[in-house]
Amino acid sequence: MSEQTPHFIAPKNVIIIGAGVVGLGIAWRLAQRGVEVTVFDKGCAGAGASHAAAGMLAACVEAEPGEEALVALGRTSQAQWPDFATELERVTGISVDLRREGILMIALTADDQARLHHHLEFQRSLDLPLEWIGAAELRRREPHLGSTLAGAVYSPQDHQVDNRKLVTALRAAAEGAGATIREHQSVRAIVIAGDRACGVALADGTEVAADAVVLAAGAWSRTIEGLAPALRPPVRPLKGQAIALQMDPAAPLIRHVCWAPGVYMVPRNDGRLILGATVEEKGFDPNLTAGGVLALLEAAWRAVPAVEELPIAEMWVGHRPGSRDDAPILGPSAVPGLTYATGHHRNGILLAPVTANFIARAVVDGVVAPAIAAFVVDRFMPAQAAE
């Protein structure tokens, strides 16, 4: 059974720093529990990584050795996604386009095939429901794939949502439940009094008091002042460039989310085909680059040659919040009254339900659910700093 966090006081009002899908989801759940919630964002709600994401719920295909706990968290969240989407749709009337075709990891060459088979052995050791399909079956499922094709790993339980619709729906749900969202109001610092978080200081100098604070500022989480540097969550920006091509929605070139060497391709209901994404250690660099765009287009064209004719609808840059071990930082911090929900790296959309549900519980009840116990910030803290 979970134990209550030390120094826990049930909060009546909570400030959340960051109005991405993580902050909005927590705000929704807290407001449903009767807590007075205010969410601050330095820009428009959901305009950061939540807007830039591709919306894949890819707990199985993205499973990597050494990330077994993260895979388990992703699977828990994946299982929560259908109810989360249904509830969001019911309370807001906004569909988030949860699509359940599954994901294909495509091998173009024998070399790709050998690599995927090797990885499949590891994925199966975690009991992930993945299967190999041959080239003929793959072509039957996706007829527009190019002539060079070796087969694919099919993941029937990895799905996608439209992350931009998700932002709209979560915002409506949070506000509908009573949360206040204050956009273009940058939080400069977390205010700490008597060793306890008791509000935030805005960039204009205003201080706003609260019983508890949740830091959900994504890649910007480490820039918020008020904590000693050793206590700040170790999160950095990981730049990603992405492109949307426009397909005919009535005749899309692909119907599954498809990963091919060097690119993933995510078909949307409106005909957009998202191509993503680079992973770059370039800080908050906002620039699209010729090399990044070329690499994505070339990789997509090798897998689906007919993309050559598609108009480009949009290109953008986002910044994933990457922690030192690529896993999120969830739950209580070393400062009573301050909870972390950051560092979601490639998995912010996938982990939105589990984060909203369990962080709201941690804030309101002071209980760290077993599902998130492995993700508290203590794992990064030197013993003396965490005391």
Ligand code: GLY
């Ligand atoms: N989750 C996909 C990405 O981070 O590019």
